[in-house]
Amino acid sequence: MIKKTIFLAERQAYVRDALALMLDHQPEFHVVGFADSPESLLGQLHGLKPDAILLDWELAALAPDSTIPALRACCPHCCLLMTSVRAELANQIEPFGVDGFLSKQLSPDDFTAALCGFMQTREENEKKAD
Numbered sequence: 234m235i236k237k238t239i240f241l242a243e244r245q246a247y248v249r250d251a252l253a254l255m256l257d258h259q260p261e262f263h264v265v266g267f268a269d270s271p272e273s274l275l276g277q278l279h280g281l282k283p284d285a286i287l288l289d290w291e292l293a294a295l296a297p298d299s300t301i302p303a304l305r306a307c308c309p310h311c312c313l314l315m316t317s318v319r320a321e322l323a324n325q326i327e328p329f330g331v332d333g334f335l336s337k338q339l340s341p342d343d344f345t346a347a348l349c350g351f352m353q354t355r356e357e358n359e360k361k362a363d
Contacts, residue, residue: 236263240283242274271300290317312355
């Protein structure tokens with residue numbers, strides 16, 4: 234089985250570690266990198282080309298007009314998902330141009346199922362565009 238690669242962009246180390254532990258315990262995922270700032274995120278992504286980037290809402294808010302366009306330019310085929318504990322933010326992601334929103338309050342099973350769903354949708358949309 235080929236594992237999907239995930240990059241975690243999360244300011245809080247304990248949240249980043251928890252997400253990494255949860256995802257690495259899933260047979261379909263492998264966490265390939267971490268970042269705690271927009272600058273370190275962009276610097277680390279060159280050459281990695283992960284299948285998905287989980288981008289903390291607060292981290293993206295540090296430079297929203299530059300971070301997401303830079304991520305799209307760097308990794309155009311990757312599934313870009315915003316994450317937050319504030320589920321009500323899910324209704325505010327459309328202007329950002331991301332593929333979806335994942336609540337950090339979801340159970341591990343629901344979180345990984347939603348992640349798989351967003352990644353599958355992104356892959357299907359990429360195939361339709363070709």
